[in-house]
Amino acid sequence: MLALFGGVDSSVVAALLIKAIGKQLICVHVNHGLMRKGESEQVVDVFENQMDANLVYVDATDRFLDKLVDVDEPEAKRAYDWLCIIRCINTVDVMTAEVPELDWALPKRITARVTAEVPGICRVCYDLTPKPVGTVEWE
Template sequence: MREQVGDKKVLLALPGGVDSSVVAALLIKAIGKQLICVHVNHGLMRKGESEQVVDVFENQMDANLVYVDATDRFLDKLVDVDEPEAKRKIIGAEFIRVFEEEARKVGLTIWQYFAVVPDFRATGVREGKRAYDWPCIIRCINTVDVMTAEVPELDWALPKRITARVTAEVPGICRVCYDLTPKPVGTVEWE
């Protein structure tokens, strides 16, 4: 990762869920302050969730964290909207707008890679013994509006390097998979 990033900056949306938090922790370890994490509080978070993200990533991990309180902005967009799918689209589109604004402030463009560790185990082998550890699913997408997303073709050497590093350096991971599902059919995030 250090080699690929070089002296550039990396921008990461950090809502605070498992997926983005794992990616942030790995990137902080790899590139430190070159990572810029953006946490957008849209006013619909669980109680104390934004404060926890700030505490963990800014205070404990010394991350380069940008906290954006966009509560009023999001809630104003949702006034008189009752249909759940319409709300989801409004929230998604507004999140992208806020994130793009923050990206412009630091002179970066948006693309996304992330990892998912599902709640099931797989069989692997470590040190000559069976190991029942977790798989890690890598997802890379290109999107403009988050309503649709394409999976880019990667140089095969990149996922192979990611797999080698993750299985060697992350305890409890025995398998790395690459998610090829576009949106629609799949969603951007894993739920």
């Protein structure tokens, strides 16, 4: 499953995965109502119609915009909720980093504290991607 935002990064990853695994990949695109004009339609056209991707399109415009009715600051509208990424690594050398096995109690405790104590954080994810393929910085 891939969150397909419509930007260059997620679109390239989606295209590569479609070539590699075809219909096994499920792409999910959520229109939150703050997209550029025609962007969601373009995502659907390219990935569903042209690339024959297994695309799930969710129009959540009303759900998102209803929560922003009383928000006057334009930047505040774009910064609705945030995602926190937990990235635990053991650095082997400058080109290699391994993801250690953790007792699940630790990330669960971190998640509970972050979502309870940090305003605006709505989701915590634990990144299991080693370097290489991934980078240490979240992109």
